[in-house]
Amino acid sequence: MTVREHLGARLGADARGLAAFRIALGTVLIVDLALRSRGLTAFYTDEGVLPRSTLAELYPVFSRYSLHAVSGEGWAVALLFLLAAAVAASLAVGYRTRAAALLSLVLVASLQARNPLVLNAGDTLLWQLLALACLLPLGRRWSVDAVRRTRRDGRRSGDRDGGASEVDRVTGFAPALLLTFVVVLYLSNGLVKLRGDAWPGGTAVPQVFRLEHLYGPLGGALAGADGLLTVGTYAWLGLVLTSPLLLLFAGRARTALAGAFVAAHLSMALTLAIGVFPLVSVAALLPFFPPRVWDAIGHSLEGPAERLRGAAAAGSAAVAAGLPAVPGPLRDRSGPGRVRRRLPEGIAAVLLVSLLAWNAMALGLVAAPAPVADAADPTENRWDMFAPNPPNTASLVLATAETADGGARDALHGDPVARNRTPSDARAYPSARWRKYLAAMPADPADDRDARLGAYLCERAAAAGDEPVERVTVSFVYVDVALGEPRGEPTAVEVVEREC
Structure with a gap:
């Protein structure tokens, strides 16, 4: 060969x-x-x-x-x-x-x-x-x-041919860029994981499954299975660190490695509420087969x-x-036809070099040139997912709408709740989008995000029931769930209080 x-x-x-x-x-x-x-x-x-x-x-x-x-x-x-x-x-x-x-x-x-x-x-x-x-x-x-x-x-x-001709x-550069992009994503994340203690120590995945706000459909079933989750920690760390083998292997070895990545992402989809990330990752792995x-x-x-x-x-x-005849694509090997065919390859070649350079700067392997550092800090735009260490604080929410008849509803979920709710009544977020939005809200925003959230929840809670809503309060509830430590007491921080 x-x-x-x-x-x-x-x-x-x-x-x-x-x-x-x-x-x-x-x-x-x-x-x-x-x-x-x-x-x-x-x-x-x-x-x-x-x-x-x-x-x-x-x-x-x-x-x-x-x-x-x-x-x-x-x-x-x-x-x-x-x-x-x-x-x-x-x-x-x-x-x-x-x-x-x-x-x-x-x-x-x-x-x-x-x-x-x-x-x-x-x-x-x-x-x-x-x-x-x-x-x-x-x-x-x-x-x-x-x-x-x-x-x-x-x-x-x-298409009916059983073999690959x-x-x-x-x-060319375009498929090489796609495959390299996927490998660089995994490898850079793995190298960042090595900079913490949780992944090399085997405690990262058990810690993730203590974060109730991240539970997917089957997430709660794995909580407490620390032995199995420790094996999962080392298995995933090993996969991301050996991801360059996806480019070196061929045949059955590549199939097995790509299949292991797909299986890992599908397990994430079933156990963690992290949006479409696992599904997008599976799509990106298909060209490796x-x-x-x-x-x-x-x-x-x-x-x-x-x-x-x-x-x-x-x-x-x-x-x-039903349409007028349209000339077919140009077939000539010179002029505009050649440019249109070669332009994607030229762009892919430039992007491939840029991809490798950017991630080298993001990992601190090389210093970012002044023009790049002035425009954006590469170290703030790297693939840090649960790296170098997962968080050890679960984040839940209390969103209560008090009604005119003395009752109360959960302003986010819409069902009846106790009027005087304690931090222990906090619940997970309705969706990953709500979790991201609320987590991005500072306790004392300079803009009107807290007011807009309160106004929207007043309308949402009113639409969920028959009684007028008088007041809405929203609090973030934090619980220390660090591995190896007793579960902490929930602490509530109020971020919205609005008369409706």
């Missing part, structure tokens, strides 16, 4: 793996929109906790360029949600793939800019993967675009794929029949 073939086998990707990445990415976008829609009014309209006036005060650039900040009405934001879902579906099925990826990136960036106070690591990873997707030929296989291209060219593209292998995996999947799906191919072809023909 030549050096070029060796590099292509490790830094390239199977076109079907990129197709799976595309499908997963489109699906995650739809899931993310569905989860965000539960807080559409609360987080993205002028009736919610961050009206456009407050956004303009806190983040003037985001306010100026976010499409979602053009209108503060719920119906307008809902239309943008529906548009984003339609574009994500187009990306998933591979229709006008590159345009769908680019438009999805624009809409995701706009949505995230509308309320930066509810963002987490999964949101950052999502838009970055979308940016990389714009540089990749994601519609080459398993897509409507591939069916349309086959019909136009009058020949089969090889040369045309199935995508090489070698051809034999996609051969097996393609063989098992051959029948359904043929039916889908026929339906896509029929639908494409029906659409084409």
Whole structure:
């Protein structure tokens, strides 16, 4: 095997793996929109906790360029949600793939800019993967675009072929950038973990599962299983530190390692309430799987794929029949056609060098040049998830709406509660978005976030019951749950008190 073939086998990707990445990415976008829609009014309209006036005060650039900040009405934001879902579906099925990826990136960036106070690591990873997707030929296989291209060219593209031919292998700077990005993310996080005591000492994951506000559907079932969670600590630390092997291995070894990462992220999705981060991570790992995996999947799906191919072809023909003829893409090997083909590769090459340099600066391995340090501090923009040590304080919330008849409701959850609630009655947050927003609220904000939160909760609590709401109070409740120490007494800090 030549050096070029060796590099292509490790830094390239199977076109079907990129197709799976595309499908997963489109699906995650739809899931993310569905989860965000539960807080559409609360987080993205002028009736919610961050009206456009407050956004303009806190983040003037985001306010100026976010499409979602053009209108503060719920119906307008809902239309943008529906548009984003339609574009994500187009990306998933591979229709006008590159345009769908680019438009999805624009809409995701706009949505995230509308309320930066509810963002987490999964949101950052999502838009970055979308940016990389714009540089990749994601519609080459398993897509409507591939069916349309086959019909136009009058020949089969090889989708029924059980093996991976040369045309199935995508090489160059663009796939190398995607694979390197994923490995750098894991490795940099692992190196930061080594700078603390909890991960090398085996106590990190047991500590995470003492944080009740992070419990997912099955999180409570693992609380107290410290022996198993200690094994999980060392297993995850070992995985992230050996992540460069994803680029060095091939065949079964790469399949096993990538599969271990996927299994770990799926376990996170079931046990921790950390948004779409685990699902985005699984999508990013799919291009690592070698051809034999996609051969097996393609063989098992051959029948359904043929039916889908026929339906896509029929639908494409029906659409084409109702539209005026449009010239096909340029096929020449010079001029604009060549530039359009080579531009993504040039951008990917620059980004690959930038990725390695930025993360070296973020980890302190090299000093940041003055122009870079003046613009942004790389050390403040690294992948620190639960690193170097997880927090040892659980954060819960008390949000009480007192009604005119002497009763009370939980202003966030909507159900009846005791009127005089003690810190021990504190509850987890309704969603990961609410947790991020409330955690970002300082105890004494200089802006009107506390007033807007109080006003919104007054309306929310009134809508949840029949009695008028007289007053809303919100307190953060902190509990020391450090591993090896007795559980501390809950301490409440009031951040909102508003007459409704």
